[in-house]
Amino acid sequence: MSENALKETVIRLADPVVRSLGLVIWGVEVVQAGRMAVRLFVDVPSGAPESPQAADGEKNEAPSSASIGQCEEISRHLGLALEVEDAVPSAYVLEVSTPGLTRLFFSxxxxxxxxxxxxxxxxxxxxxxxxxxxxxxxxxxxxxxxxxxxxxxxxxxxxxxxxxxxxxxxxxxxxxxxxxxxxxxxxxxxxxMYIFRQPVKPGKGPGKGSGKGSRKTPGKSAGPVPAHGEASPEAK
CATH class of the missing domain: 2.30.30.100 (SH3 type barrels.)
Structure with a gap:
């Protein structure tokens, strides 16, 4: 199966459970270095409405991203579906996470x-x-x-x-x-690129800090996990 075909298969199999949780698929990345990694990114819909007000009148804010529990649930369902269809012929790792602050763009x-x-x-x-x-x-x-x-x-x-x-x-x-x-x-x-501005320490001007200017801040993730979501080190 080609890389593009694998991505399409992942989207097709993941979409029902992702939608059932009120989320959307942000994109799929396949990394071939070493053991193959199949990465599914899920997010909340853009412009999602706020949750209805609570009984006490206070407004419940809509979640800003998928939760770790949601990522884990998607990973379990998707891993089993990929196993049933035997979509990946070699050992691989399935990762389900939010796009995070340093999100990849797929369109x-x-x-x-x-x-x-x-x-x-x-x-x-x-x-x-x-x-x-x-x-x-x-x-x-x-x-x-x-x-x-x-x-x-x-x-x-x-x-x-x-x-x-x-x-x-x-x-x-x-x-x-x-x-x-x-x-x-x-x-x-x-x-x-997520810009992390280091706070200036007392007695130090700009440019004298030792921190990194841009650091990767990962999103919430259920991975890396084996393809079927169990603790076994092998996906297949």
Missing amino acids: LDQMRPYLGDMVEARLHAPVAPEAAAGPADCGGAAPRRLWRGRLAAVEADAFVLEPAALSPEGEVSPEGLPPVRLPWTAVRRASR
């Missing part, structure tokens, strides 16, 4: 609510800003496979980044380059 529509945020894009081939496609010594920018910058626009078939660097203290500094337009078909992996 351009998913990027639209994050205009102005920092985004990291890894490409299949190097791309240069269109307005700076000349030689680097003539003021142009060299093509890159990795671009980081503020998400400036999302088009029908591409998105635009304003190139920027992130300091270890979490400060965003524009690179002074023209915006770079990245066709979606050229993107291998695009994700939101």
Whole structure:
């Protein structure tokens, strides 16, 4: 089974239980390094209405993300369904989690609510800003496979980044380059960058802290777990 076919199978098998819990599928990632990892990301629907008011009149806020218990329930159902269909021919690990703060983007529509945020894009081939496609010594920018910058626009078939660097203290500094337009078909992996700003300690100015500027903050997760959700180290 091809990677795309496997993703479609995971979505088909997971969708009923995900919907029954009031959630939506954000995307599926298949990682081939070492033992295969099949990662399903689930989220609350965008624009989900708030829960009705409680009996005492206080408003119950709608959950901001799926719970660990929900991820575990989805993992159990999906793991069993994959086993029944024998969808994965080799040993694998199934992971079910929320997208988290550093969420991967699986479509351009998913990027639209994050205009102005920092985004990291890894490409299949190097791309240069269109307005700076000349030689680097003539003021142009060299093509890159990795671009980081503020998400400036999302088009029908591409998105635009304003190139920027992130300091270890979490400060965003524009690179002074023209915006770079990245066709979606050229993107291998695009994700939101979570900016963690280190608090300035007394007696220390900006730039003197020892913390990391951007750290990956995982979402709630039920994985990694074996494919059928048991404690066995082997999925098959």
